[in-house]
Amino acid sequence: MKTMENENIIELKHVTKVFADDGYKAVSDFNLEVKRGEFVTFLGPSGCGKTTTLRMIAGFDIPSSGEILLNGSPITDLPPYKRPINTVFQRYALFPHMNIHDNIAYGLRQKKTPKDVIDRKVRHVLDLVDLAGFENRRVSTLSGGQQQRIAIARALVNEPEILLLDEPLGALDLKMRQEMQIELKDMHDKLGITFIYVTHDQEEALTMSDKIVVMSEGKVQQIGTPEDIYNEPKNAFVADFIGESNIFNGIMTGKMKARFGGGEFTCVDDVAEGTHITAVVRPEDITLTDPEHGMVRGEVTSVIFKGIHYEITVQSGKNEYVVQSIKNAKVGSTVGMVIEPDGIHIMLAEDHTNIFFADFNEKFRLAYNGKEIPTSVTRIIPGSRRLEDGTLVDAAGETVNPERIRVKIAIRPEDIEMSDDADAGLVEGNIANLIYTGDHYSYVIHTDLEQDFVVNDEYLWNMGDRVSLIMPVDKMTFTYSRK
Amino acid sequence: MKFSRKSLGIPYLVFLVLFVVLPLIVLFWYAFTDGTGHFTVTNFTGFFTDPNALGTLLYSFAIAAVTTAVCLLLAYPTAYFLATSRLKSKSVIVMIFVMPMWINFSLRITALKEVLTVIEGNLAMHPFLNSVIGMTYDFLPFMILPIYTTISRLDGALTEAAMDLGADPRTTFLTVTLPLSVPGIISGVSMVFLPAMTNYVVLDMLYNSTYIMGSLIGSYFAAYNWNGGSMIALILLAIICLFTLLTGDDGEEDAQRGGALL
Numbered sequence: 001m002k003t004m005e006n007e008n009i010i011e012l013k014h015v016t017k018v019f020a021d022d023g024y025k026a027v028s029d030f031n032l033e034v035k036r037g038e039f040v041t042f043l044g045p046s047g048c049g050k051t052t053t054l055r056m057i058a059g060f061d062i063p064s065s066g067e068i069l070l071n072g073s074p075i076t077d078l079p080p081y082k083r084p085i086n087t088v089f090q091r092y093a094l095f096p097h098m099n100i101h102d103n104i105a106y107g108l109r110q111k112k113t114p115k116d117v118i119d120r121k122v123r124h125v126l127d128l129v130d131l132a133g134f135e136n137r138r139v140s141t142l143s144g145g146q147q148q149r150i151a152i153a154r155a156l157v158n159e160p161e162i163l164l165l166d167e168p169l170g171a172l173d174l175k176m177r178q179e180m181q182i183e184l185k186d187m188h189d190k191l192g193i194t195f196i197y198v199t200h201d202q203e204e205a206l207t208m209s210d211k212i213v214v215m216s217e218g219k220v221q222q223i224g225t226p227e228d229i230y231n232e233p234k235n236a237f238v239a240d241f242i243g244e245s246n247i248f249n250g251i252m253t254g255k256m257k258a259r260f261g262g263g264e265f266t267c268v269d270d271v272a273e274g275t276h277i278t279a280v281v282r283p284e285d286i287t288l289t290d291p292e293h294g295m296v297r298g299e300v301t302s303v304i305f306k307g308i309h310y311e312i313t314v315q316s317g318k319n320e321y322v323v324q325s326i327k328n329a330k331v332g333s334t335v336g337m338v339i340e341p342d343g344i345h346i347m348l349a350e351d352h353t354n355i356f357f358a359d360f361n362e363k364f365r366l367a368y369n370g371k372e373i374p375t376s377v378t379r380i381i382p383g384s385r386r387l388e389d390g391t392l393v394d395a396a397g398e399t400v401n402p403e404r405i406r407v408k409i410a411i412r413p414e415d416i417e418m419s420d421d422a423d424a425g426l427v428e429g430n431i432a433n434l435i436y437t438g439d440h441y442s443y444v445i446h447t448d449l450e451q452d453f454v455v456n457d458e459y460l461w462n463m464g465d466r467v468s469l470i471m472p473v474d475k476m477t478f479t480y481s482r483k
Numbered sequence: 484m485k486f487s488r489k490s491l492g493i494p495y496l497v498f499l500v501l502f503v504v505l506p507l508i509v510l511f512w513y514a515f516t517d518g519t520g521h522f523t524v525t526n527f528t529g530f531f532t533d534p535n536a537l538g539t540l541l542y543s544f545a546i547a548a549v550t551t552a553v554c555l556l557l558a559y560p561t562a563y564f565l566a567t568s569r570l571k572s573k574s575v576i577v578m579i580f581v582m583p584m585w586i587n588f589s590l591r592i593t594a595l596k597e598v599l600t601v602i603e604g605n606l607a608m609h610p611f612l613n614s615v616i617g618m619t620y621d622f623l624p625f626m627i628l629p630i631y632t633t634i635s636r637l638d639g640a641l642t643e644a645a646m647d648l649g650a651d652p653r654t655t656f657l658t659v660t661l662p663l664s665v666p667g668i669i670s671g672v673s674m675v676f677l678p679a680m681t682n683y684v685v686l687d688m689l690y691n692s693t694y695i696m697g698s699l700i701g702s703y704f705a706a707y708n709w710n711g712g713s714m715i716a717l718i719l720l721a722i723i724c725l726f727t728l729l730t731g732d733d734g735e736e737d738a739q740r741g742g743a744l745l
Binding site for chain 1: 533569638640643644646647648649650651654658661662663709
């Protein structure tokens with residue numbers, strides 16, 4: 001088949017996968033174009049659908065709807081053995097009953113390649129992966145790293161049009177992984193084969209890829225070059241997943257002015273005043289100064305030495321900033337922070353779900369604004385349980401220190417109720433903005449804890465009204481992370 | 484700590500000495516002596532010069548071989564289907580296959596006898612066939628279980644890898660699944676073949692009057708020829724040993740090849 005240099009080698013069009021046995025929607029409306037010779041990475045947390053998408057390209061899973069085109073012709077229903085695509089499996093999947101030569105030769109034998117050609121190609125590809133002379137070794141005598149190279153060799157020897165790699169370095173230790181990353185990248189440059197790579201390791205993705213597809217919950221969040229994805233994340237998820245970020249809910253207060261994180265900042269994005277936004281600030285874009293010169297002030301709560309820089313956590317009111325600095329700071333000292341306009345990335349909050357953070361108090365109760373939220377630790381950390389001596393362990397049996405757990409609470413605007421009784425709700429604030437949206441009013445409430453909440457209500461309140469926000473615990477969704 | 488753990492094995496050691504080692508010594512003693520207690524090899528040469536005894540050996544082999552082959556042919560596809568299907572009630576189906584083992588052995592064979600009588604009329608007309616049917620009925624679960632276990636434990640990524648490399652489903656089965664299920668086949672075969680050579684109760688109950696190894700030994704002891712009976716038992720033991728060593732070797736090598744898999 002004749003193909004142009006810049007033609008798409010593979011295209012996925014509205015690909016959706018719903019598993020028949022449990023109705024689980026693993027991938028929904030996935031669209032992607034991959035050019036010949038590109039190194040594309042599917043990046044996302046486990047369960048985001050990246051492996052399922054790869055399996056549909058390989059042919060192990062058939063999409064429930066949508067189309068997959070290879071060189072312009074549909075291969076959606078083609079079985080794997082009829083596709084010019086080879087896979088490097090997560091756990092290598094080398095045939096344990098064959099030696100290395102037979103493992104690598106397996107694909108060529110299916111194509112009825114003459115024996116002398118097979119021998120030559122096997123030798124050549126073993127050279128390529130730096131394991132010359134391993135033909136007669138048994139799989140079980142090889143180390144993990146060597147098995148991984150054989151798995152790559154077994155796929156490459158078939159000269160596939162596309163090489164799929166499913167978290168191929170996941171089982172290797174850090175040093176080996178970094179070496180293999182460089183080698184894989186070299187191989188890609190040398191061979192000119194299209195690579196589609198799956199990983200949950202953002203650093204790996206940024207290092208190796210020409211193009212990254214960030215996925216979450218079966219949906220594509222953003223497609224772009226590593227630089228695009230890092231510098232211009234399209235939404236809070238991407239910002240949070242790629243690199244360290246400070247993410248704040250906020251509101252536009254004027255032309256190129258935004259309020260978030262306890263301060264008011266000038267930014268470069270022109271968004272209409274009153275718009276509910278998500279602001280992302282990279283830790284390296286925050287500069288520490290003395291308190292008087294800072295745009296916001298805060299207390300240093302922790303300092304971690306990371307080799308080339310310090311990672312400094314600053315608590316400013318209820319907002320937490322992570323700052324990377326080459327200068328040290330003292331824990332407990334008050335510092336000022338400066339953020340330049342181009343260090344602030346403003347995104348429209350795509351849904352207006354309110355996000356706030358709460359901690360466990362000494363009684364292991366979740367608390368926000370000094371008030372307890374009536375839920376239990378075991379509900380927030382699934383599978384966790386209290387041992388007889390009072391320690392908390394998670395599903396894997398590891399001890400959890402509730403003081404080191406940060407709980408992210410999400411609640412939708414329509415689930416929050418406003419009251420003028422100061423003690424009725426979790427937190428009090430003033431109405432900073434209101435918009436009538438047809439059947440209800442959408443309010444922005446600026447709370448005493450310097451956070452903006454969006455609340456939908458059918459009744460009219462006035463600008464500046466002081467209200468208390470009632471948030472039913474059964475409408476909250478909890479996620480947690482370790483501090 | 485070390486001492487107390489070792490001492491846990493003492494009860495079995497006593498059992499082993501009393502019921503395995505001592506009887507074996509006695510067996511050897513009888514096999515190589517004559518009725519008056521003098522050393523002799525006539526029991527040994529006698530077996531290999533007696534055409535009746537050799538015929539019994541051959542007949543036992545034939546019954547065991549055919550039974551094993553039938554069991555394998557029935558069990559492999561069943562086990563393969565069960566292990567690779569996405570059925571939700573898999574364990575229930577496996578249990579149904581194993582359930583006949585919960586019913587008393589002689590009751591099971593008696594029931595089978597009645598069924599066969601209805602079908603064939605006179606059971607004595609097809610003694611070999613009936614014996615094979617009886618033994619297959621008896622031993623089938625022992626063939627299904629190990630094969631099922633081996634195939635279920637196979638890494639699904641291996642068959643996917645084969646398909647990914649261009650092998651159609653048939654080639655994938657022949658070059659990956661089948662070779663990797665050999666350890667299960669071997670353990671199934673040894674659990675069927677060896678008992679089938681000696682289980683004369685099935686033959687007796689199904690009116691097959693031909694001797695197999697088990698009944699031959701029984702007949703010697705019934706005639707108070709303890710020396711001859713012991714020698715045949717010993718020869719059978721040697722055959723079984725040889726068989727186990729041969730297949731066991733293979734199994735071990737395969738386990739090694741399979742690495743952590745098997």
